[in-house]
Amino acid sequence: MERARVSRRALLYGGAGIAAGATTLAMVRLFGPRARGAAGSALAPPARGAPFCGSAASAAPAAVSPPRAPLHPDALTPFVDALPIPRVLAPAGRRPHPTIAGREISHYRVEMREATIRVHRDVPPTRMWTYEGAMPGPTIEARSGEPISIEWVNALPERHLLPIDHTLHGAGADLADARAVVHVHGARVPPESDGYPEQWIAPGGSIVAQYPNEQDAAMLWYHDHAMGLERLNQYAGLLGSFIVRDAAEDALDLPRGDREIPLVLCDRLFFADGQLHYPVSEDPRAPWVEDVFGDAPLVNGKLRPYVEVQPGAYRLRVVNASNARIYALEMSDGRTIHQIGTDQGLLASPVACDRVTLAPAERADIVVDFSDAAGSALVLRSGAIPLLQFRVARAAAAPRRALPRRLRTIAPLSPEGAVTTRTLTLDAYHDPAHDRMLMLLGGKYWHDPVTERPVLGTIEIWQFVNRTEDTHPIHLHLVRFQILDRQVFDVDEYNTSGKMIPIGDRVRPEPGEAGWKDTVRVEPGMITRIIARFDGYVGRYVWHCHLLEHAANEMMRPFDVVAPA
Ligand SMILES: [Cu+2]
Numbered sequence: 001m002e003r004a005r006v007s008r009r010a011l012l013y014g015g016a017g018i019a020a021g022a023t024t025l026a027m028v029r030l031f032g033p034r035a036r037g038a039a040g041s042a043l044a045p046p047a048r049g050a051p052f053c054g055s056a057a058s059a060a061p062a063a064v065s066p067p068r069a070p071l072h073p074d075a076l077t078p079f080v081d082a083l084p085i086p087r088v089l090a091p092a093g094r095r096p097h098p099t100i101a102g103r104e105i106s107h108y109r110v111e112m113r114e115a116t117i118r119v120h121r122d123v124p125p126t127r128m129w130t131y132e133g134a135m136p137g138p139t140i141e142a143r144s145g146e147p148i149s150i151e152w153v154n155a156l157p158e159r160h161l162l163p164i165d166h167t168l169h170g171a172g173a174d175l176a177d178a179r180a181v182v183h184v185h186g187a188r189v190p191p192e193s194d195g196y197p198e199q200w201i202a203p204g205g206s207i208v209a210q211y212p213n214e215q216d217a218a219m220l221w222y223h224d225h226a227m228g229l230e231r232l233n234q235y236a237g238l239l240g241s242f243i244v245r246d247a248a249e250d251a252l253d254l255p256r257g258d259r260e261i262p263l264v265l266c267d268r269l270f271f272a273d274g275q276l277h278y279p280v281s282e283d284p285r286a287p288w289v290e291d292v293f294g295d296a297p298l299v300n301g302k303l304r305p306y307v308e309v310q311p312g313a314y315r316l317r318v319v320n321a322s323n324a325r326i327y328a329l330e331m332s333d334g335r336t337i338h339q340i341g342t343d344q345g346l347l348a349s350p351v352a353c354d355r356v357t358l359a360p361a362e363r364a365d366i367v368v369d370f371s372d373a374a375g376s377a378l379v380l381r382s383g384a385i386p387l388l389q390f391r392v393a394r395a396a397a398a399p400r401r402a403l404p405r406r407l408r409t410i411a412p413l414s415p416e417g418a419v420t421t422r423t424l425t426l427d428a429y430h431d432p433a434h435d436r437m438l439m440l441l442g443g444k445y446w447h448d449p450v451t452e453r454p455v456l457g458t459i460e461i462w463q464f465v466n467r468t469e470d471t472h473p474i475h476l477h478l479v480r481f482q483i484l485d486r487q488v489f490d491v492d493e494y495n496t497s498g499k500m501i502p503i504g505d506r507v508r509p510e511p512g513e514a515g516w517k518d519t520v521r522v523e524p525g526m527i528t529r530i531i532a533r534f535d536g537y538v539g540r541y542v543w544h545c546h547l548l549e550h551a552a553n554e555m556m557r558p559f560d561v562v563a564p565a
Contacts, residue, residue, distance in 0.1 A: 070277065071123065071270035073296040078304035079377075079389040080121045086241065086262065086300060089138035095149055098210055106148045108140065112180055112238060113155040119296070120303040124274030128237035129156055131222075135301040136264040136321070137240030140222065142213045144246035152182045153206040162232040162278045165288040167434060168552055169446050171228025176202035180233060183225035184242050185361060185475070186343060186518045188215045191539030194477055197227040197556070215480075216408075216516070217249040218345035219262070219317045219363045231323055231548035235278055235292065237301075239264065239321045249346065252404050255315040255367065261307065263380075265358070265387065266321040267294030286434040291324040291549050299388045306389040311374040311397035315340075316366050320358040323548040325382075326471065326521075329356040331368065332379035332386075338403055341365025344480040344516030346407040351511040359473035361519045361546040364512065371397040410515055413459055413482050413531045421461040422452060426522060426545075426555075428468040439468060439545070439555045452543070452559035454534040463529045464522040465500070467491055472522045472550065477541040478561065480516040481532035483509035491525050502527065519546055538563050 089108055097103035115133040116125035131137025142148055156178040166173040179202060183195030192199075193209035201207050220242040224233035241262045254260075269277040269292075280287035296303050320327055331337065339351045343363050356364045368390075370378070375394040379386045424442045431438035444451060454460050461484065464474055485506035493501050506529075508514070522528045544556030 068275075068277075069272040071272050071274070071296065073120075073270070073303055076120055076122055076303065078386060079306040081118075081302045081305045083261075083305040083307040083388060084300045084302060086134060086136050086139045086264075089132070089140050091148075092151075098147060098149075098212075105146070108148060108150045109153065110137065110150055110182075111153045111155045114157055114161070115237075117237065117301055119268075119270070119274075119298060119301060123270065123303065126270065126274045126276060127161060128276065129161055129233060130237045131240050135237035135239070137222070137238075139240065139262060140242040142211065142242065142244050144213055144215060144217060144244055147210060147212045149208055149210050150182075151206050151208045152180075152201075154178065154180050154201045154203050156180060156203050158203055160229075160232065161236045162276065163280050163287045164229065164232065165286055165552075167286045168228040168288060169554060170198065171552075178203045179226040179229055180224050180238065181207070181226050182209070182222055182238075183477070184209075184211060184220055184222045186218060186220035186363075186480075187211055187213075187242065188478060188480075188536045190537045191541060194541060195225045196540065197225050197230070197542065200226040200229075213244055215244060216345045217246040218244050218341070218343070218516075219319060219365060220244060221264070221319045221321060221361075221363070223321065228552050231292070231552045232278065234266075234321070234548060235268070235323055236276065239266070241317070241319065243317065248408060252346075252407065253401070254340070254403075255313050259310075259312065260315040260317065262300070262317045262319075263388065264300050264319050264321050265327060266298050266323075267325045268296050268298060269294045270296055281436065283434065286436065288434075288436065288553055289549060290437045290439075290553075291547055293325055294322075297382070297385055297387050304386060304388070306377075306391055308391045308393065309370055310393050310395055311371050313367055313369040313371070313401065313403075316368060316380075318356075318358065318364045318366060320360050320362055322360050324360060326360070327356075327358045327382040329358065329364070329366075329380060329382055329387075330354060332381055333373075335368070335373075335378070338367040338369075339364055339512045340367055340403065340407055342513060342515045343518045347512070347515040348408060348410045349406055350403045353512060356512060357510075357521075359471065359519065359521045359546070360548070361473055361475055362517075362521075367403060369400070371400050410482075413533065415461060415484065415531060417459045418461045418531060419455070419458045421463060423463050423465060424452075426464060426466040426468055426472055426474075428470075438553065439472075439550050441543070441545070441555055441557045444557060445554050446556055446558070448557075450540075450558050450560050452557070453562050454559070455564050456534060456536075456538050456561050457564065459531060459533045461529055461531050463527050464520075465489070465494070465527050466522045466524050467495065469524050470547075471524060472555070473519050473546040474522050474528075474543065475519040475546045476530075476532065476543045476559075478536050479532045479534055480518055481520070481530045482515075483513050483517060483520055484529040484531050485509070486523060486526045486528045488525055489527050500527075534561050537561065 179200035
């Protein structure tokens with residue numbers, strides 16, 4: 001069985017082995033020919049860990065073989081189930097506007113509950129944890145400038161569906177199993193509505209969150225963020241789309257209605273009986289594993305579904321909701337994908353590409369034109385992994401409409417305008433207490449005092465120095481940012497002497513990343529610089545790696561936005 005541990009790089013673009021060539025090419029393009037050094041071998045380790053010196057594969061706990069037979073997704077007939085389109089959630093009622101007297105806003109109610117989901121015609125129903133009985137949950141549609149409120153209700157069973165690791169911070173055995181708190185990823189919200197990981201609610205409880213939607217049109221998504229459990233709660237199914245629209249985007253006449261399709265990607269492992277398999281370490285007291293890759297790619301909760309389309313252009317709103325997998329999306333016939341948007345909305349202009357890379361939590365707004373493909377079947381795939389089949393009707397193509405050349409104006413944030421540059425390392429250690437990998441941000445644990453305290457309204461540069469051997473998608477709550485550049489540095493020299501010696505040029509972000517982002521791929525052996533204005537609200541938020549297993553084991557830190565003096 002191929003559940004053995006494989007390095008992230010081998011799995012990066014779609015399965016060990018098959019896509020290794022593509023991975024290598026992408027890495028060489030990003031990093032240059034120089035290999036990355038060992039991580040963290042010189043700096044003094046923080047009090048609870050020792051520097052990590054071995055290879056990730058040898059030091060990590062090996063996943064044990066499950067006693068139950070695994071499901072083999074590749075043995076199932078693909079493309080037999082229609083792609084589900086999540087329903088758009090209807091408001092539960094009206095509530096007074098939070099700031100404007102006499103006005104009202106839409107109020108929603110979303111229940112978290114266990115449900116059975118059919119992922120494939122030939123797989124028995126799967127128990128999942130869902131929003132409103134669906135995985136993905138219902139799509140929440142909002143308008144820019146129109147606030148909404150949502151009551152999130154925890155109606156989950158008392159016992160968790162998946163194995164909790166009580167040795168993780170904030171996941172003690174004395175706490176309720178089914179803790180949950182919802183974060184709308186990419187939403188600019190007051191801190192008390194942001195889904196702070198320690199603000200979870202237990203079964204029977206609920207919380208009302210306010211979403212001002214004072215932000216541009218973008219595809220956001222909502223998911224669980226409970227301390228130490230988000231990896232399990234999301235894997236169990238607690239995720240959904242949250243789409244913000246605005247007048248500027250409406251005016252562009254992009255494909256809409258049934259020509260606009262949300263695609264929520266996540267991979268899972270299943271047992272043959274259809275139940276979710278979340279891998280565990282060899283130590284039953286500390287079952288955490290450092291990352292989880294599934295062999296079953298789900299699109300909107302279905303395993304290799306199909307969707308019927310007309311010969312014409314379709315707008316696909318893609319979110320990578322996987323725990324760890326990075327996708328390299330391409331069409332089976334190599335046709336051009338036009339990327340029109342990224343995490344925080346539209347790009348300045350469409351970008352024609354062969355492949356779109358998406359790390360966990362990143363989004364891509366893409367247009368694929370099937371005008372010339374009447375009667376054919378095309379597949380969206382990631383490397384060699386088929387994800388979704390498009391069955392193009394044998395109909396006459398509608399007159400082809402060109403995409404707008406300009407989508408919107410994106411004013412670059414100038415580095416000269418930054419009040420500070422923060423250097424934040426990404427480090428891997430060996431945690432001797434549990435004989436496992438430990439990854440930290442800036443050498444700090446979750447509970448260490450807050451070190452990042454940007455002043456409201458100011459611009460800062462954060463440069464992430466990645467000394468590990470992994471790509472880590474780093475997400476900041478509250479703010480949108482721009483990627484300035486990436487640059488290879490001498491990891492060995494840095495580890496030995498503490499001297500930062502960059503190598504080669506600073507590389508500008510890829511065209512598809514050159515818009516407003518909220519998650520950035522921080523590549524190994526590189527310095528990745530982002531620039532953000534800390535607008536919005538004063539208060540406590542978090543930034544973290546969006547590989548969920550990392551975030552649950554200390555690769556997450558609080559930050560405070562503080563009022564100007
Ligand atoms: Cu990470």
